[in-house]
Amino acid sequence: MLRKIGFVGLGTVGVHMAANLAKSDYQLTVFDEDAHAVAELAKLGVKVGQTPAETAKGQDLVIVIVPESKFLVFGENGVLEGIDPGTILVDMGTHCIETIEKMSQEAVKRRVMFLEAPVWGTKEHASNGLLTIIAGGDESLLGRCREPFSYFGLNIIHVGKIGAATRMKLIVNLLQAEMMLSLSEGLVLGEKMGFRADKILEVLDSGGVASPLFHSKGRSIQRGDFSRNLALKYVHSQMNRVLETAESLGLELPAAKTVCGVYAQAVEDGRGEEDFSAIVKLLRK
Template sequence: MITQQNKIGFVGIGVMGKSMAANLQSEGYSINVYTRTKAKAEELIQNGAAWKSTVKDLANDSDVIITMVGYPSDVEEVYFGSEGILENVKPNSYVIDMTTSKPKLAKKIYEEAAKKNIYSLDAPVSGGDVGAKNGTLAIMVGGDEAAFQEVLPLFDIMGENIVLQGEAGAGQYTKLANQIAIASNMVGVCETIVFAKKAGLNPKTVLKSISTGAAASFSLSNLAPRMLKEDYAPGFYVKHFIKDMSIALESAKELGLSTPGLELSLDLYKELAEKGEKDSGTQALIKLFEE
């Protein structure tokens, strides 16, 4: 089982990755970090994390490598090639991709890792910046039971709702199901707030009434209040939600499914991004409804 004697490599120190790495660090784990913009890792480095200037250097010096990057293309870049993780990590190490990415890519990483006696898990998360900071993320895992059990102590630090969903790729499929559910819900939350305002109601008291009933959701409880405050800082970027929804739509089509709610939400978020909001939080969708 992974212990504090093992070095943890963390690739990708963004809005969520930084807090996830910090939580591991606060529990006494030695952390190696790499990110394209070193300044993002400065706080972790000041608290004792070791900076690695390349993915290769990090892979050479880590027993477990966690990746939390932006897009499937970024995942491909950090895992494959002569400078990538799989060519440079030690045998019997663990690699955990926590990026929301393509199930097919998760399976590819698993298969290539197995050839080198490396254990691979796909483990995307949900819970946004708040969940990452508080260590309360939902973690959806795909891969082998034995590998899952070995790294479970790390997952327990970063999250609360941790479920092994099945074989490689199952974690990614589960996260896409999560994003499909959120997609239509975000449209509904925006419509709810605008409707309440147009009806002459106080949207704050409306939220107080409906947030604990049948309409309850993370978006209603956590993002709707941000909308009312006109706080559009990213807990989760619009551009990354567009990426997730695009992958989900692609996967749904591969499965022969029609997802009209997902398609509508994706179209609306693309329109929002075109208006200059790609780096805003997903709650900025309300702006389209208030025009």
């Protein structure tokens, strides 16, 4: 039975995932380089590790959710330096396939059990336990993790072997970015023709193009609320990864190329740290 959990990465989504785990009976130890995020979790009574290696030591399950640019798994004081044989290591970030394969190989060398399980959703989804978890790896191993995952995930979907979840997340990232740009173009066109955003959204909600993303993000845009749930710069980097993968497969994705270019322009204009719904501001110039 899993009782002790190490959690590395308290970013926009990770901090809420860890906070939900803190409400459980698991013995939770957390680590992040952000002292403020760590302090907030410490208020909930969880232990704080001084390094990723220390946080991973002596645990039954170690969850890592950090950007690839700040990876804390490899190297001195990294998670793999401290993790014990027989521990389950789960990477819940969104990384390139080469990173996932390297983690899997290093885990095998250390007799550590490994799952890739990138999460999909906003900080509100994380806070309310409504994330989707896309898992790749041993399905029986995922079965052992379903109970702790249920504290922050509503949908837990196994899609295949190691590497499959990362590839599936590319599809999610592609469609999510394209949908946000489509929504933004629709709103801007409608506004120029004299329609109010709420009326446009009422129509969209009633028909075949209705979607949770259009509903929630459309109303946030209507309110002028661009509070960061998913940074625009991350969506841009994910679209670059989609295009690199498509190229390696000999595929031409013209819409993806165009969308990536629009996000690139938004980043260049200094909107990278804003929520990805801020792409609408670029079109309103």
